[in-house]
Amino acid sequence: MKVTVISGGVGGARFTRGLLALLAERLPDGKGGTTAAVTVVANTGDDLWLHGVRVCPDLDTVMYTLGGAVHEDQGWGRRAESSRVSTDLASYDVGWEWFTLGDLDLATHLARTQLLREGRPLSAVTAHLCRRWEPGVTLLPMTDHEVETHVVVDDGPTGQRLLHFEEWWVRHRAILPARRFVQVGLEDAVPAPGVVEALRDADVVILPPSNPVVSIGTVLAIPGIRDAVVATRAPVVGVSPVIGGAAVRGMADACLQAIGVETSAEAVARHLGLRTRDGVLDAWLVDTVDAAAATALARDGWSTRAVPTLMTDVPATARIAAAALGLVGL
Ligand code: FO1
DSSP: EEEEEOOOSSSHHHHHHHHHHHHHHHHHHSSSSSSSSEEEEEOOOOOOEEEHHHHHHHHHHHHHHHOOOOOOOTTTSSSTTOOOHHHHHHHHTTSTTSSSSOOHHHHHHHHHHHHHTTTHHHHHHHHHHHHHHSSSEEEESSSOOOOOOEEEEEEEEEEEEEEEEEEEIIIIEEEEOOEEEEETTTGGBBBBBHHHHHHHHHHHEEEEEEESSHHHHHHHHHHHHHHHHHHOOEEEEESSSETEEEEESSSHHHHHHTTTTOHHHHHHHHHHBBBGGSSSSSSEEEEEGHHHHHHHHHHOOOEEEOOOOOOOOOHHHHHHHHHHHHTOOO
């Protein structure tokens, strides 16, 4: 069975961890894993150069989470981390003192940067790093090109300026109203090797509860990826990142507001669109509190279901993954 997941950071990583637990139960490989082949196509729009190293937040969040090394409470970065280097760097007044690169996390960025400087594409570098963490999936960046999400914010009464997404998200906690998002470098980008094939050859494509704008939206914006999702023979099922009108993680509501989409399970589904009507989804899983959304969407041709969708732990997430697969007959 081939499963392809389009993922951002924390939400997508946690969902995939539950999905792997479910698949290990249903299709065991006898070694605690699964015979199913899972590919994660991850957003790299949050990536940035900092202190001379290339930081890939969503790739690393998926790699660390599935590799068992993630700082569980944060959802990103390494467990048992320290920040001696980052603290000392601040003394030089260099870089972003509000963006902490942990000491162990730095090893990942240094290794990645060295391999990139040797001329290897990000997809090959990611595969190399995953040899250590054995995430149990094929982890692909959405593209090997540098595409960085920037946020247009007001600058004084009449001006506007561009902030890197991480500055808007971490330094300003998404408080500055985002007028729009710009993926710098998008026009030159093509899907990374294996991405289109993973979408084309999948038995199911899943959009987990990641940020629909800056994570899922950015991946779908890479020329060729959205078309591959629309064209795949696999059913495409999404899990709402919004429960009861509130974004579960991060500041998805600030992002949705920026593109004029209401923060609701129904509005996000309609934003992503039904595949038979120029969208990308066939089915949409919502939380039990959003049962009305499921009913409204079902009336418009959606395949929907309302189940508890809070990913409180791995078993709960495995049940959510089972409900998502169940929605498309798997
Ligand atoms: N998020 C924060 O809120 N504060 C940080 O200092 C921070 C540092 C950081 C370093 C490496 C990395 O891979 C992620 C980091 N994040 C931090 C999380 C990051 O903002 C998010 O993981 C994604 O951008 C959103 O998915």
